[in-house]
Amino acid sequence: MNTIADLSPLNRRAEQRAWNWYDWANSAFYTTTLTVLFGPFMITVAGRAAGCGDSADDTCSKTVSVLGLHLAAGSLPSYLTSFATIASAFLLPIVGAMVDRSGRKRLHMAWFAWGGAFFAALLFFMHGDHWQLGAVAVVVASILAGCSLVSYYAILVDISVEHERDTVSARGWAFGYLGGGLLLVLNLVMVELHDSFGIDKELAVRLSLLTAALWWAGFTIIPVLRLRDRPPRDVVPESGGLVHRSFGQLWATLKDLRNYPMTMTFLIAYLFYNDGIQTVIGSAAIYGSKQLHFGDTVLIGAILLIQFVAFGGALLFGRIARTHGAYRCLVVGTVAWMVIVVLAMFLPEKNIALFLAIGVAIALVMGGTQALSRSFYSLFIPAGRAGEYYALYNACERGTSWFGTLLFGVVFQVTGSYRPAIVSLIVFFALGLFFLLRLDPERGIADAGNRTPAIV
Structure with missing residues (x-):
């Protein structure tokens, strides 16, 4: 009797390698643009318009008018990011439902990505004191980037079976850190050595x-x-056009979410510990500059170190998850974050070695927890609902990611020091850990109708 080899794992592996390239692609926007260059450049350009001069920094209190509101030039990037974040929280669930119903996740990802890249390219025309185009461009690009990720995350469910997803997601995150880091190195060389390039x-x-x-x-x-x-697959029957049906599926999912208590429990846990992660990442440069008094050279070196070490961290956590399970890795990772913020509070000023050591620790845990959160959550998603459920996942991330920065700012304002501000973020990791420990992974996977991997 002749047997035919099962080639589906090879076919999936080919698509998984292709899927990784979008992490490589979009990380350039998040790293070079949003994390490093856009904020200071927008403050400089808007500061000129406000009358702060070319040396404007985040202390520039003179204002520019945005839709009738007078906003400090030094705060403008934060306000723009917050607006894009809140808008995304409302839009992404609708996009997710549309993605599920269209059956064209790949093309949705592409058009959202190319639209976002077009608006990101418009930032090149922000110069002199013309900040308005840049403000619109970064908001639209950020929203479209989030929309593209809804489709991208949903594709993970299509191209991998349950036991493969931790490894696939980890490789994707690692690839993203590597790609974003390589371009950032090239860009920082061009910025810092601009005279050499004429x-x-x-x-x-x-x-x-x-x-x-x-x-x-x-x-x-x-x-x-x-x-x-x-x-x-398995979409909720709805009449009307695609947009109308997408709203119908969204409403159905929000009602049905109560039937998946473990899915909701993980979303709440993720909401808290991810908020802590994002705030640590976003506040690290401020802490290093204002509290520890490091110059730009050290801070740039730390950013690059974190970027490349996170590449290894994502792969390391993916490998550990194969033998110990993603759930245990996330619990350990959340505890590690708590230790990191406590240690950061006691860092001595101008001690480069200890500062970089904390940076390495952040990078290792950051890469792993973000990669495994994405794959672990996929186990709690009912069949055919990946787009919409990943939209809820992204909405939890984006709609509440300002809580941490708010607490960080309030604690600094009350105490006048960034040390208690950084350690206050332990609250978010503690709450995330609390809900993670209340999670029953096997029950959640069974409730969603998915197969439970040998090691969860």
Whole structure:
């Protein structure tokens, strides 16, 4: 009797490799643009318009008018990010429902990505005191980036079976850290050595913002060509057009979520510990600069170190999850975050070695917890609802990610020191750990109708 080899694992592996390229592609926008260059550059450009001069920094209190509101130029990037975050929280669940019903996750990801890259490229035209185009462009690009990730995360469920997802997700995150880090190195070289290239620093920043957009758009072509679309499965019957049906499915999912208590428990846990992670990442440069009094060279070195060590951290956690399970890794990772913020509070000023050691610890845990959160959550998603449930996942991340920064700012205002502000973030990790420990993974996986991996 002849047997035919099962080639489905090989076919899945080919698509998984293609899928990883979108992490590589979009990380350029998040790293070069949103994390490093956009904020200081927007403050400089808006500061000129407000009358702060070319040396404007985040202390510039003179205002610019945004839709009739007078906002401090030094705070403008934060306000823009917050607006994009809140808008995404409302839009992403609708996008997720539409993605599930269309059966074209790959193309949805592509068009959202290319639209976001187009608006990101418009940041090149922000110069002089013309900040308005940049403000609109970064908001729209951020929203479209979030929309593309809904489709991207949902594709993970299509191209992998349950026991593969931790490894696949970890490789994707690692690939993203590597790609984002490589472009960031090139851009920082161009910015810091701009005279050697015969250009001024501002043009070097604008060119760097443009390269991040082109990188995002260009590398998105690889997964678009190599992934394949699949027809929708098990969607809730709704009449009307695609948008009307998407709202119908969204409402059905919100009602049905109470039937998946473990899914809800994980979302709450993720909401808290991810908020802590995002605040630590976003506040690290401020803490290093204002509290520990490091210069730009040390801070840039720390950013690059974190970027590349996180590559290894994601792969390491993916490997550990194979033998110990993603759930245990997330619990241990959350405890590690609590230890990190306590140690950060006691860092002595201008001690580069200890500062970089904390950076290595952050990078290792950051890469692992983010990668495994994405894959672990997929086990609690009912069949055919990946787009919408990942939209809820992203909405939890984006809609509440300002809680940590608010607490950080309030504690600093009350105490006048960033040390108690950084350690106050332990609250978010403690709450995340509390809900993680209340989670019953096997029950959640069974409730969603998925197969339980040998090791959860």
